[in-house]
Amino acid sequence: MLIFKNLEQGIRVIASRAYSYTTKEMTVLEALNSALHEEMSADPKVFLMGEEVGEYRGAYKVRLLKKYGPERVLDTPITEKGVIGWRRSCPRLNEVEEILNKYMLQAIDHIINSAAKSNYMSAGQISKYFANTIIFRGPNGAAAGVGAQHSHWYAAWCGSCPGLKVLAPYSSEDARGLLKAAIRDPDPVVFLENELLYGESFTVSAEALDSSFCLPIGQAKIKREGKDVTITAFSKMVGYALQAAEILVKEGINAEVINLRSIRPLDRSNINASVRRTSRLVTIEEGFPQHGVGAEICASILEESFEHLDAPVERIAVADVPMPYAANLERMAVPQIDDIVRDVRRACYRSSLLAAAA
């Protein structure tokens, strides 16, 4: 029994070792932390500061703290404007700020009026002296039963601001590659994570596991090729779009799913190229509809690919209400897979119903 067990264990160990040279299963949270670890060990100027955000995340920070010491991993008093204002002027240091992005509003003045604008308003003087490299990262958007003040998506607000770069990873590979790119980027980056994705596991390729791996900022990724309709999404909605595409293919609709990855700069050329191939567009986001990311994408398509459209652009967003708390109401306020399926059918003229709620 013992021998058998050992043999089984032995086989598993060897198999997993062989497996790790090719691909690996990683949760988004593990991916983010692996990226942090690698960047912090590669460059002594990188440091992390933020407020305690919860048990399991605290546990990860504790490991970073043990490895890099209190000078590079700083726990701070609970004041977002302090955390961000503080770092805004820490010279020659690349910093990763971890705050609950849902509380970003309390530091929004420093993010917009300081981080985004001061390089421009000082004609580069402030950044010649002090590095402008800072990442504001943390959970963002709806997290299931946390109410309106904890469920706001900031992609549209931050995405409209020149001077910032805004990223929204979906998979573990996105998380690794984009966080590393953000840390190495000289401009301020708002890194919008999603709490519900933290525990989700994805296969990460060997290339993405390499410590030099980095994804380009400003490039979207075509997650699923198709020819009938283009669906753009970011963060959690990418997963929903992919699932909707699987349902639609059975009805003969072959959807192309684009993972935006980058909200600002928006990959307008790739999105337009896709729409020119498919002639139809559905945008999905977990943010509010008015002035949202989808609205910007619509405008871009109208400006550059108007003649190629065969149908009006469809936008899917959360309901235009502060996010309700009750589970049933929340479910109805957030886009679901069947909403996406229904909307794509309408874009493909397969549905006779015009009302959004069918």
Place this chain on the structure above:
Amino acid sequence: MKFISEAADKRIPCYRVLSDDGYPIAGSRFEQVDKETAVKMYKSMVTLQIMDNIFYEAQRQGRISFYLTSTGEEAINIATAAALTSDDVILPQYREPGILLWRGFTLQEFANQCFGNSADYGKGKQMPIHYGSNKHNFFTISSPIATQLPQAAGVAYSLKMDKKEACVVAFTGDGGTSEGDFHAGLNFAAVMDAPVLFICRNNGWAISTPISEQFRSDGVVVKGQAYGIRSIRVDGNDALAVYNTIRAAREMVIHEQKPVLVEALSYRVGHHSTSDDSTKYRPVDEIEHWKTARNPLARFRKWVHKNGWWTDDEESELRGSIRKQLLNAIQVAEKMEKPVLAEMFSDVYDDLPSNLHEQEKSLRETIKRHRQDYPTDVPV
């Protein structure tokens, strides 16, 4: 059960060295300032005063769009600058151009920034009086109030990590202490043991809000203790007292590596800015009183005069010369070309992104097609 009273029996006393007549107050301990430093201080205070008058008039004549004076606070400006070293990093609010002046920023450089011409270090991207200069260790001024306070804690932490023999000096006014950033900045500096010297210029007015409507505490000095920060109140119109206080505070900040708070009491003689008319909310005789009887220049001049270090002839010669230099600087700055078109798109990001590159190209094409509609004084 004992409640701490909301107000102490006595207000925190104020450190002074010179009486209103320019005589050292008996019993006041202070470090003597040598002739060279004292004369340089006085001349700088005069220069600042005249610069403020002339630029203010220039705005009124429509030659610059905006200006903000430091009238009445010349002692805080110059005496603080004299007490620091050039390695100390300044994070100003906006009423501290005297620090730049002391450190060698020329009248022409001030004028260039106000006119936003091609020689402006800010490349015309900021409003007038929002000076910034790397070589003078003076952070570019940012309009939102008190945002520089938490930033100061960060800069100081970095100096600390580099073990520099220097500190950060962050300014704010009485109004700024009501901002959330004041709390965040001081708390962070205290918790992080950041070497910041916080200087609050309590000049009695935050635009039209008097200090009686700003806080219920005994001014700003008492707030230091709430954060575990050592603090002191000084007569901001007494140049010698300010000099001595800042010297001592700086020593503490650097050698003990912790923040210190200085409240400098003064009076904002001028309007808040050229967008304000303070006679609408305060009596004219109050302004006159502080302009004349409580004038910091007059007080310091009396002391310098008594020491035989300054004469009336030198005074009129200096004033005439500064005035001429300023009028000349304004003329030169006004005639100078504005920054080139490309500067509109630079420094948004580290590298020029493709969308801005396209916009610039498109703009240049439009200018070529409609040359006659494009202003002649903006170089392409």
